Amino acid sequence: xxxxxxxxxxxxxxxxxxxxxxxxxxxxxxxxxxxxxxxxxxxxxxxxxxxxxxxxxxxxxxxxxxxxxxxxxxxxxxxxxxxxxxxxxxxxxxxxxxxxxxxxxxxxxxxxxxxxxxxxxxxxxxxxxxxxxxxxxxxxxxxxxxxxxxxxxxxxxxxxxxxxxxxxxxxxxxxxxxxxxxxxxxxxxxxxxxxxxxxxxxxxxxxxxxxxxxxxxxxxxxxxxxxxxxxxxxxxxxxxxxxxxxxxxxxxxxxxxxxxxxxxxxxxxxxxxxxxxxxxxxxxxxxxxxxxxxxxxxxxxxxxxxxxxxxxxxxxxxxxxxxxxxxxxxxxxxxxxxxxxxxxxxxxxxxxxxxxxxxxxxxxxxxxxxxxxxxxxxxx
Amino acid sequence: xxxxxxxxxxxxxxxxxxxxxxxxxxxxxxxxxxxxxxxxxxxxxxxxxxxxxxxxxxxxxxxxxxxxxxxxxxxxxxxxxxxxxxxxxxxxxxxxxxxxxxxxxxxxxxxxxxxxxxxxxxxxxxxxxxxxxxxxxxxxxxxxxxxxxxxxxxxxx
Numbered sequence: 001x002x003x004x005x006x007x008x009x010x011x012x013x014x015x016x017x018x019x020x021x022x023x024x025x026x027x028x029x030x031x032x033x034x035x036x037x038x039x040x041x042x043x044x045x046x047x048x049x050x051x052x053x054x055x056x057x058x059x060x061x062x063x064x065x066x067x068x069x070x071x072x073x074x075x076x077x078x079x080x081x082x083x084x085x086x087x088x089x090x091x092x093x094x095x096x097x098x099x100x101x102x103x104x105x106x107x108x109x110x111x112x113x114x115x116x117x118x119x120x121x122x123x124x125x126x127x128x129x130x131x132x133x134x135x136x137x138x139x140x141x142x143x144x145x146x147x148x149x150x151x152x153x154x155x156x157x158x159x160x161x162x163x164x165x166x167x168x169x170x171x172x173x174x175x176x177x178x179x180x181x182x183x184x185x186x187x188x189x190x191x192x193x194x195x196x197x198x199x200x201x202x203x204x205x206x207x208x209x210x211x212x213x214x215x216x217x218x219x220x221x222x223x224x225x226x227x228x229x230x231x232x233x234x235x236x237x238x239x240x241x242x243x244x245x246x247x248x249x250x251x252x253x254x255x256x257x258x259x260x261x262x263x264x265x266x267x268x269x270x271x272x273x274x275x276x277x278x279x280x281x282x283x284x285x286x287x288x289x290x291x292x293x294x295x296x297x298x299x300x301x302x303x304x305x306x307x308x309x310x311x312x313x314x315x316x317x318x319x320x321x322x323x324x325x326x327x328x329x330x331x332x333x334x335x336x337x338x339x340x341x342x343x344x345x346x347x348x349x350x351x352x353x354x355x356x357x358x359x360x361x362x363x364x365x366x367x368x369x370x371x372x373x374x375x376x377x378x379x380x
Numbered sequence: 381x382x383x384x385x386x387x388x389x390x391x392x393x394x395x396x397x398x399x400x401x402x403x404x405x406x407x408x409x410x411x412x413x414x415x416x417x418x419x420x421x422x423x424x425x426x427x428x429x430x431x432x433x434x435x436x437x438x439x440x441x442x443x444x445x446x447x448x449x450x451x452x453x454x455x456x457x458x459x460x461x462x463x464x465x466x467x468x469x470x471x472x473x474x475x476x477x478x479x480x481x482x483x484x485x486x487x488x489x490x491x492x493x494x495x496x497x498x499x500x501x502x503x504x505x506x507x508x509x510x511x512x513x514x515x516x517x518x519x520x521x522x523x524x525x526x527x528x529x530x531x532x533x534x535x536x537x
Contacts, residue, residue, distance in 0.1 A: 053516065053517065054516060054517040059526060062527055063533070066533050224440045225440070225441075225489055225490050225491060226490050226491050227443075227489065227491020227492070228491075229441075238463060240463040242466070245463075245466035312457075314459065316443065316468070323443060325443050327446050327457065327459070329448055337448075338449075340444065346494060346498075347491050347494065347495070350493060350494040351490075351491070380517075
């Protein structure tokens with residue numbers, strides 16, 4: 001019979017262990033990027049933790065002050081390779097707000113479709129990473145295989161797989177292509193079936209369930225106060241999604257549900273993300289119907305001036321990982337005076353101490369996998 | 381309006397009235413848009429204002445703490461959210477160059493901790509009362525603040 005370490009200690013007071021700091025990272029299989037998690041261990045229990053970031057800091061915001069507005073769109077892609085579309089979209093939205101520029105309705109729908117494809121491919125990347133973290137390579141392979149279909153859709157839409165450089169200030173670069181129009185519904189139909197196979201792999205596996213259920217628990221108040229956003233927050237019972245509660249573009253004209261679970265453990269964060277995959281498929285189908293109804297000859301891009309009038313603008317959107325926000329200070333010239341990015345992971349990773357303290361060292365990779373690390377946007 | 385009551389879903393106009401009444405006009409609400417309130421706050425009042433909007437107006441979540449170098453002065457911008465009605469309040473605080481101190485709000489929202497550390501290391505703005513104001517993204521050996529306008533990039537000189 002397996003005996004718990006704490007039980008053994010309760011029986012024999014003589015058995016004591018020294019506390020020990022273990023440094024996980026920056027090169028570590030669990031870290032998915034360059035960052036370090038220092039954990040203090042008492043036997044197997046984590047008693048303290050300290051995240052260290054900054055290995056990838058490249059002064060992104062300062063670099064932007066030296067470039068014209070149009071040149072920052074491809075740079076925004078590079079903030080996060082898995083969520084490139086949402087970042088360039090967010091940047092264009094912020095500049096459009098500073099300009100007071102309306103975007104054609106068709107471009108707004110295309111941006112919504114592109115964002116949701118980006119969300120699906122990002123969530124699949126995350127699910128693949130969870131699979132390897134828990135030692136199940138089949139989950140990894142199947143997720144990456146399904147992700148390729150969505151990557152192919154991006155190729156049909158704009159010619160690139162990852163750093164897409166697709167949104168433009170005032171609209172999108174090009175209209176949807178015939179091949180994209182043909183393949184998008186097939187892709188959604190195929191994926192809604194294929195996702196059930198992946199879910200079956202995880203939900204029937206006792207390894208996954210015992211690692212995810214009951215680990216990394218936070219209360220709702222803790223979660224909100226720590227600044228955790230996105231699916232990790234909705235797994236803690238916070239019923240808030242920027243797409244629904246503070247709508248941008250045309251999300252208020254599209255019907256979808258926001259999955260919320262109240263358990264606050266790793267399993268509920270996993271379930272929220274999986275449910276979001278299904279909801280994203282619905283949004284894509286409904287938005288594509290609207291795009292077809294608008295017709296082929298409708299405008300998809302308005303011309304934007306190169307200089308932005310002096311003032312400030314703030315925009316935020318629901319990134320696959322949480323709340324992204326950009327704040328622009330313009331001075332009337334062709335270059336931004338200051339551009340600030342709020343990355344969801346930057347704040348989520350600052351909450352790693354309350355997330356992991358009290359759990360076992362073997363649960364740490366799964367708990368941290370549930371916030372979907374991406375260091376490009378954390379360090380900027 | 382009752383400035384001591386707790387409002388879960390204050391409207392934009394209510395927020396403006398409440399801030400004006402509670403702080404006797406010292407908090408200047410400059411602009412109101414749908415679900416957005418913009419205000420400028422004197423440096424001495426920022427902690428009180430944050431406590432008030434957290435406790436009484438249910439602004440539970442802090443999005444960012446942003447530093448801006450306006451050359452004549454430094455500026456700190458806070459974006460704070462209400463999760464019940466999707467409202468964001470933007471608080472702007474101007475700080476003189478020769479005395480870059482402002483009260484830390486990370487005791488109200490723990491999520492503000494790293495944003496304040498980042499603003500400190502990049503702009504040299506000191507947040508009084510912060511639990512651990514150390515460099516986060518840049519090396520500890522840096523003795524300059526790289527995001528200030530006085531720090532030039534190549535091609536900017």
